[in-house]
Amino acid sequence: MEHVSGIPSALFVHAHPDDESLWTGGTIAAHIARGGDADLITCTWAPGTVRHSELCDAARELGLPRPPIALGYADSFVPESAPDAPSIIDVPFDEEVGVLVDHIRRVRPDVIVTYDAFGIYGHRDHIHVNRLVCAAADAANLVHYRPETGDPWQVKSLYFATIPVSVVDEVSPHLPEASHLPLIGTPDEQVSVTLDLQAHIGAKIRAITSHRTEMARSASMKGFASLPRDQQRQFLAWESYLRRDLVPGGADLG
Template identity: 30%
Template sequence: MSSVDRRLMLVHAHPDDESSGTGGTMAKYAAEGAAVTLVTCTLGEMGQVVVPELEHLRHDRDDALAPVRLQELTAAMDALGVTDFVRLGGDGTYADSGMATDERGLATASNELRPNAFWSADLLQAANDLVPLIRDRRPQVLITYDEFGHYGHPDHVQAHRVATYAAALAATASYRRDLGEPWQVDRVLWVAISEGQMREMIAGAQQEYRDRVAAAEAAGEPVPEESFFTRFDLDSGEVPPMSCPDADIAVQIDGYPYRKQRFAALRAHRTQIAADEFFFAYEDAPAGPMWNECYRLAGGTPLPPGATDLFAGLD
């Protein structure tokens, strides 16, 4: 299979999710001439705003964040070299559901939802919005989240459900012929972080927290609050939250050669990602495993051991 015959589709919940989790992967395959399609399920209307002069755009103030996030998404796609990016059902069909935080510090569904919140969407209706895209673009590989949405965000969970259902419906010849010719996705992958990667990230976060506590105590200032990263016991033997055993990783994409594109895309999402966000702590790091974007096999053709190409074994 030549690069020009390769077709990749990614289903993400909000603008910026694609750059933070799969930016290197998207830049790699776009640069190699593969067809890369991004489907974003909402416009991130409930997102935070980290730029002080733009805080008035928040949902609880002017509620005018959506068009700005679309502009940011467009700039990010330009940085990654991706030209085919669409919103599920069209702009504004499904709105950001927001989230609450559970006792572990992970995301969960909010009690207050917009009328068209993605979390409340009818699953079949949302899948029917994705089926024609799958049948038209005909991806061999489809990427989305796991059943927990990686960290519990309801829109991530819903994106997982919609992508999984739509892939099955798109392959069924007798289903909704009006939505296009059937197409069987060869391989479905879930975005993942390996346990080894997460342990290294947690160790770095805990050292940074200790340094901040020491600085605060020396200055007589309040000690910063802990996060689930800083509270996690690395000696417990437990698999850290938001990660999976290294053995479950089916394929890893080296993002190091595409780091400039990825960080440019992250910076494009300026209302969401602060300049001191943890992403940028690794910007000058040398090549190595921390740059890998990892994926679990969720269905379809297995990958050869040690795969470093999403399309390995599909030729």
């Protein structure tokens, strides 16, 4: 439902801890700061793991009013992320859609934010989550779809996090080869929304660095951290999206 402020409510759906901060952290912080309501679903890493604890720390830095919702699947590359659960890409698709529909009907967001169809840089878990969100957003409003999960809910707009080609061109030459990120980017003219989040860059950086395990382990995170100041600021201070309205007029994010 719309927040009392009249600002559309938002649900951010990500595959892994740190994605919420790296790709949409400024948007989350800005949305909360202007009086909006938001929730975060993280699909992998079970409660009780170190990275889930770090996720909760990051969520607090971004100002989220409630703890992240953990679906508890395993990262497809890291089985120990959820030792007693299957990989996110091995669970039957319809089963996962049903789980997500249940949360959508309970949270009742106006806007859902996730990755673009390429998963920003081709990560198979990101691509899978994009597909789940698209299917679940449609199914959530069907009266006959899993009525036991609650009343139907119409999401107004989907926003898909992406990187404009112009940013890729500026940043990529400064990333070490070890970062392993195949950044390709979306042509600038196809990008629907670019948000100026310079006022919230501090919260975003604090959230990113809350993911201490990944900062220490990940070549790509180390690569982003090693960018020259100007390129790092360009990467962190703006976030871009493709927008898909599910009802006429949709709902604005930012």
